[in-house]
Structure formats: structure tokens, C-alpha cells
Amino acid sequence: MRNQNLKRQLCAIAMGGVATLLLAGCAGGNDAAPAADRDLGTPVAGVVPEGVFDGVTLTYAASGGIFQDGQRDAAWDPFAKISGANFLQDAFDAGKLKAMVDSGNVTWDITNATQFDTARGCGTLYEEYDYSQVDISKVPEGTITDKCMVPNILYGLVVAYNTDAFGDNPPTSAADFFDTTKFPGKRTVSQSPYVDPQTVEFALAADGKDVNDVTVADIDVAFDKYRALGDDVIGWTSGAQAQQQLESGEAVMGLVWSGRGYGAAAAGAPVAPMWDEWMIMVDSTAIPKGVKDPQAAFAAVNFYLGAEQQARMTELTSYGPVNVDAKPKVDATLETWLTTEHLETGIAPNIDFWVENYDALSAAWASWVTGS
């Protein structure tokens, strides 16, 4: 009976504890009041009224490093200064985003996502844009690929090669990437946890296939091409790693993001891009579904799209601007890596196919990435 008393006391205390925690959770929860509707006038890219977002906190989530720092310095911090908002930076994680959206407690306001992410998640993970609040008149043609995005940056998946090894006889086609006799040495390819359809498309392009004619069976064909390289293929799981591998010379060739290739070159590594055949990449600026203050988020994105902001962003991150009027001041090295000059030889992705066949792609990608 003593024990029963004790048990009851313990239970009571435990219940009390749970109750307190729940109350704390609910009390300190999201602001119940919806975001106020401010009058911002007609949106003009790169412009935001002064002090209109005083006291508002916005968070931008992206993949970090120089990329995010550059965007922050070029657009988000100036926006914060003029509008009075408090702008925070966070590291993007798709799993966390889903958890946030599912739980209704969305703490990110703007994210950088791939155009495949927004195409797939439009309406479920990402909000549909209210384009009346964002000035998209200067956005490059064809870069708005679904209703849940405006472009974030214009860049590419390019072959970066070591000029010390292949300077005299550089690769000139996607097929050259897979030719280990003519171009011996290790190549680095994406094995990041995030599926990249364009890595698959690149292999198919090397076989002369048109990306608009892809079938599901082609997915395995593409991975087998990479697997056929055997030990000559190493993987990068992050942009930083890809850059590191190029810088250290571990890889003599890499299928990497143009910004990372530039990063290695700027650090003094002997790498150059191959523009004869490359994959055009457009990242999305996306708004998570259930965002707390959509008006502020759209205003920030609108500011981001300004010519001045885009020019500055390119200067800081080396990724291509998404405003046709932007005139970034670039040095010779950066100029060789700017994708905007080589759009004619670039291959645009077949987004619809990858959205439809995401499951097949991700299963194949999982196998590729885990080395099986």
C-alpha cells in the first residue's frame, strides 16, 4: 500500500510535468495574429519602402558557405536595413522543411530549392507565388518553371578539368568525361544525399541522347555509365567537398556546380570549365507552405530580384544573375565561369519527366550513392 501511494505520487508529479510542458508549448507558440496587410504599392524589383517591416523577422534558408553569405550581403542585409526587418540565415534541410510544414510551425520564410523541388512540392511543401507582389519583368526568359518559384540563381553543372593535366588537349564533349583512355585520372561526380536529375541527364547526353526523349529505363543506363568508370570515379557529397577535391588535385575532372569550379580557380587551382556541353541549372527561390508572413516574404524576394542586388550577388558568389539588366563587374577568372555567356551550348532539363518519375529516380539515386 505504501508502494501504491508512492506510485500515485509519482504519477501525479509526472502528469504535472507533462501539463506544464504542454502549456508552455502552447503559450509560447506561434503568434496567433495573422501578418498585417501593409500597403506596399506596385512592386518594383530591388525596391522596398523604408521601415515598413519594422519588428518583422525573416529567415532565409540555403546551403550555406560563400553562396549564402554572398546573397546575404547583396540582398538580404540591405533589405533588412531599408525595411527595418530582422533577417536571419539558416542552413536548409529538406527533412526539416517537411517536418515544419507538416507541423504547421514554419520558421523559414524564404528558401533556396532546386527547380525540381518546387515543381514537385508546389502546393504541398511550397506556397504558390502571388506574382502581383513580385516584379518579374526583368527575369530571364524561361526561368520561371512552375507556380511556386522565381529563379534564385542561374548556374550550371559543368565539367571542370585540370589544366595542368589537359590544358593542351582539353575535353570538348560530355563523352570526353567518360573517356578514361584519352583523359586518364579520377573524376568527381555528385553523390550528395539530394537527387540530381541533371547528373543523370549529363550521362545520357554523353551518349547522344536528347533529354526530352528520356525513358525510365534510361535512368539505370546513366548510372551504369558512371559505375563503368570504376575506381576512377569519386563522389562529392557537398559543394565544398567538390571544390576541395579539385583544389587538391584529387580529381582531374569533375562534374560540379559552376560556382564551385570558380571557387577552386579563384583559390589558385589550375581548373577551367568546359562549355561545349553543360547542364543549365536554375535554382528556385521558394516560399514554404504555411509561411507566417507571406507579404513580407514576397517583398523580400521582390527586393532580391533587383538589378543592383543581382549584380552584387554575382560579384560575391560567382553565380549568374536572374535580372537581365544586371551588369556585374567581373574579373577575368569569373568571366570564364559565368554561365550567362554560354547559354546556347547549355542543355535545359526535362523537368516534367523527373517530377513524374521521381520515385524511380530516387531509388536509383539511393543505390548509386551508397555504392551498390
Added chain:
Amino acid sequence: MTLKRALGALAVLIVLWLLLPTLVIIPMSFNSAASFNFPPQGFSLQWYENFFTDPSWLRALGSSLQVALVTMVVATSLGIMAAIGLSKVKFRGKALLESYFLTPLIVPGIVIAIGLYSLFLRFNLLGTLPGFVLAHTVVALPLVIINVTASLQGVDPRLEQASATLGAGRLRTFFSITLPLIMPGVTAGALFAFVTSFDEIILSLFIQSPQLQTLPVKIYNSVTQASDPTVAAVAVIAMFTSVLVMLTAQFATRKRKRVSA
């Protein structure tokens, strides 16, 4: 060569293997070139300069220290109570309860982290000081309990009973008799708790937010996202902090041992 000498030589090799790799970070942090390639190319203090002039690194350091201090206090208090409680209770499930407190040490961190993230998300604890402290306390608690229990075993229970018969209340007995006697274990446990929290990475990665980021999180992000050697300087600073705290723990324990013996 006697066995002892041979073993001694082996021990030296082992110690070198344990310590040298970490020491390689030190010259790296003085590299004048902006890369991770070893050997470093020249001497420069720029990475330390970067660290001390970058508000986000300093903020992360401050957050780490703050979280670690509070965790130390919370974990030590709870740990002392739990250790004493465990030493006094007698019931059938006692071994199970002991294991219960110790399991956070062996369960894969990432599993706890994922669950913690989803829980914290619901209760708005992400990136908050209480959230961090409570999460870190869970992994620091076992170390405090182990250390305090070890000390408690050397305490003669008759001392407590004697104090009681002399009229001292339970609390007074604890503070005047028990606590001084278990001080070595408490100090060791407290400092273990501090270092565990200061170096904690896996839970912190998931429960952080831009509002509160600890140093290990920033280091990890830097290693995986950027090729910035500043992280080597930060690593050296973090390393020295932990080692200094733990060395203090060792000396405090040993000094007390000599006194109470």
C-alpha cells in the same frame, strides 16, 4: 628487452597515435594559405584574427559557453540527487532504473536527435536556451551520475547516521557531511558535464536555429559547406578550452583525494 620495456615502447606508440593527429590542427591553424593542404605554407595569424573579429563565430562561442555552464549546473544538481537517490533506494527494478539513466550514452545520437527535432518543433524549443540545456543535460547526466556514485561508494553511511543522531536535519547533513566527502566525484562530474555540452554536436545540429547556434554546429557547417581554414583556428580554441577544463578536473580530484585520504 624485458616485457615491461616492450610494452612501454608500444604504449608510447599508442599515445602518439592518440594525440598526434589532433595536434596536426595546430599548425594548420597558422597556415598563411587559404586551404586545408598540409603542410601549411607559411605562418599567419589571420584565421585567429578572422575568428575574433567575426561576430557570428564569437556569438557561437558565447552561446556554447553559456549553454555549457547552465548544463553543468543543471546536470550536476540532478545528477547528485539521482546518485544519492539510487544509493539509498532498494527495490526490484533498481538495476533497470540505473540503466535507464545511463542509456542516453549508448543510444545512437542521431536517433535521439531526429526525435528531439520533431518534438522541439512542436513545442517551439528549437534554438532556445532551455531547449539546448535540457537536451545536453540528458547526455551529460549519466557522466555526473557515474562520477558521483563512484565517490558515494567511499562514503561511510554511518557518518550520515551519526550526523542525524546529533540532531542535524537531512539537508544540513547533506551539505556539511555528504557533499564535502563526494566533492571529488561532484567536481569531476560537473566538469565532464561542461565538456560534454561544450563539445556536443549531433543533438545540437538538429535543435539549433539561427537564434542560437553552438560552436560545434558552426564548425561542422563550416567543414561541410565552406573551405575556410578559420575553422582550424576555432577547432584549436575549442580543443584548448576542453582540455583545460578537464585538466582542472583531474587536478582538483587528485588534490581532494590526497586531502580526504
Added chain:
Amino acid sequence: MVDIASIRDRAPRSADGAGTSKQIREPKNWRPFLLLIPAFVIVSFFFLAPLIDVFIRSITDPMLGIQNYVWLFTTPTNMVVALRTFGTSFLVTIVCLLIAYPYAYLMTIVSDRTRNMLQLFIMLPLWTSILVRTLAWLVLLQDTGPINGLLEAVFGIGPLPLIRSTFGVALGMSQVLLPFMVLPIYSALAKIDKRLLPAAANLGARPVTAFFTVYLPLSRPGIFAGSVTVFILGLGFYIIPALLGSSKEIMMSALMYQQISGFLMWGHGTALGIFMLATTIVVLALVGRLAKGTSLFAGRVK
């Protein structure tokens, strides 16, 4: 025969009647339980509750049912990764055992001061964060790093893939886990009566025989405790395989993260997590059965 217990019970009582003997019948005191409550609550809310949450998700995301576990056991990649995780952990355990045993033995035959120093050196790596140590290995083992440089200069071997390989991961893990093997083994070795080996020699046994028939079996509790600790800790490692291994060496923890973060399949990821948890518990139970009497409270080993 003198009954010691009865003498103890007849020990003189103090003035106010309370016994001074340890055998005094203690009143069923519930107060100590109160002391346990705060710690119990914290551990329950911030450790047990998350685990329960993970479990619930594994059977409800995206729909109620065990489909995630079906996926887990029928997808070859998962089993390959699981085997690789067990294999690497096992390898690391053996390596640590082979290195730790002589070190621990040395600790028993040196002077007190030397022993304290040896213990300090073993503990020192534990005090630096695992992240810092992994970073150091990353720098050392990379293709253009000093180790490869040394190999090339002295032995003329081309750059070996030291990172992005099981070797690199095992090396990093062994360094981190070694202290967890040394301390329990030392603890057990210290309790072995030092006169046993000379006694065996006296009875005619050769040193090697004496070691295998007398010393080694007596050190078994320490070996078990250390091996179990190292193996279980190794199973859950995330940072080291993530930074030192390539995707080809992916281990369970990273696979779990990949499912959740890369594929947004919380159901799959949490199922993997519960699987990791279950294997940990099974290993503990199995070894607990094999090494009876060894509790997690090392000090209590009698």
C-alpha cells in the same frame, strides 16, 4: 563456528537507541525516490519521448502500418548498409581490443605515478570534441596529405585512398573508441590477484600457458564490458563516417539521415532508427547474458 552476522546484530547501540550497524532494518523510506524524480522526468521527456516519437512516426508515416519495416527488410541497400555497419563496428572492436589489452596490462605493472600519466593520456583524446579529431584525420589522410606524402617519399606507393574508405573510417573510430576499451579492461585487470601468475609458474606452467589459462579468463569481464561498449558506440557513429567515409561506406546513421533529409521519407528514416535501437538492445541483452555479473556501473564489479 562463529556466526559473524549474529555478532554484528548484537553490536552496541548508541544512546538514543538507534543502531549503528549497517544491518539496521531501514524504514521503507520514500524520500530517496523524490530525489530521483527530476532526473527521471528530464530523461523521460528529452530522451524517451523523442524515441517514442520516432517509433510512432515509423508506423504512421505516411499511413498507419508496418510498410516502413517491410521496406527496411526487403530493400537490399538497407541490408548491405546494416551489414557494413556491423562489420565496421566489429572490426573496430577487434582493433581496439588488440591495442587496449597490452596498454591496460602495462598500466597494472607500473608505478602509481606512471599509471596516472598513462590514464591521463588515454583520457586526453576524450576531452577534445569528436569533430575536431575528425577534422584532423581529414587533413592527415587526404590524398595530398602528409601520410600519403610520407608513403610516397619513403615507400614509393602512389596516393592510397585513405579517406573515403573503410580504412579511414575504422582508423578514426578506433582512435575515438580506444579509451572506452582501455578503461574497463584496466579495471578488470587491476582486480586480478598479482600472485596468480607467479603461482602458476611455480606449478610449472610456461608464461604463455599461464596467460591463456589463468590471466586471460580472469580478465573476461573487462574484455566483455569494453567490447560491448565499443561495438555499440560504433554502431551509432555519424560524424566520423559522414566526414571520413564516402557514400560507398555509408553507415546506418547516415542512411537514416539520407532518407529523412534527402528523400523526405520520415517513415523510412525513423524505421531505420528504430532498427538501430533494436540492434543495440539485442546486442546488450546477448552480451549481458554471456557476461553475468558485470553491471554498467563499473565500480560495482566485485
